[in-house]
Amino acid sequence: MKLAGIASLALVPMLMFATNASAAAPQTITYKLRASAAGQTSDFTLDQGVDASAPATVAPNGTVKVTIDPAPNKIPSEAGGRQVREIKGLALKLPVPGNSKFQSASLSGGAGLGGTPTVALQGNDVVLNVPGPIKGGADFELPTVTINLQAGGTGTITTKLGGTSYDAPGLTFTAVVLVIGFPVNAAAKGYPDPSPVLTTTTIG
Numbered sequence: 001m002k003l004a005g006i007a008s009l010a011l012v013p014m015l016m017f018a019t020n021a022s023a024a025a026p027q028t029i030t031y032k033l034r035a036s037a038a039g040q041t042s043d044f045t046l047d048q049g050v051d052a053s054a055p056a057t058v059a060p061n062g063t064v065k066v067t068i069d070p071a072p073n074k075i076p077s078e079a080g081g082r083q084v085r086e087i088k089g090l091a092l093k094l095p096v097p098g099n100s101k102f103q104s105a106s107l108s109g110g111a112g113l114g115g116t117p118t119v120a121l122q123g124n125d126v127v128l129n130v131p132g133p134i135k136g137g138a139d140f141e142l143p144t145v146t147i148n149l150q151a152g153g154t155g156t157i158t159t160k161l162g163g164t165s166y167d168a169p170g171l172t173f174t175a176v177v178l179v180i181g182f183p184v185n186a187a188a189k190g191y192p193d194p195s196p197v198l199t200t201t202t203i204g
Helices: 006-011
Strands: 027-037 040-050 063-068 082-095 100-108 118-122 125-130 144-151 156-159 171-179 182-192 199-203
Touching: 027 171, 100 118, 100 125, 125 144
Parallel strands: none
Antiparallel strands: 027 040, 027 182, 063 144, 082 125, 082 171, 100 144, 118 125, 156 199, 171 182
């Protein structure tokens, strides 16, 4: 089977994040993605605007609230000449910043996700999981992620998106596309390149 149909993933839109008091204007993040199916792979990129907020300063050992608010998006109904039936199993990693300690994370809002999203600390990452499925052609909006951190005694707290390579991805999902009328699962994984700072909080 040709991955030309699977490479339709290049058109599958994603979610993303924010900037506010402690960050510059909204940014465009480019993810490098690799999709695998039917024994073949295809590399592509995905651009997405992001926006995030956090306080500009915090007292030593004080509390820092980081808010990540994804924009609405849409799954394509077809791409590369293949029908996109759905995407599922989406996971997005947000590393716990240096000079801080994770306290809690919560979700609010979101729409058209096909299932109940969750957020939890996994290792040193806060991970947003969306089980889906989100149907091809459907509008959706990921929930707002709020992360509460305890500041260290000195330095800065900078938030970024997770992922540094295909072997250490920060974004993963499965796209189900129809090939000759049969559903094929195409696993996609990727990382932001470049990976800009979303927010900066100075301790002191």
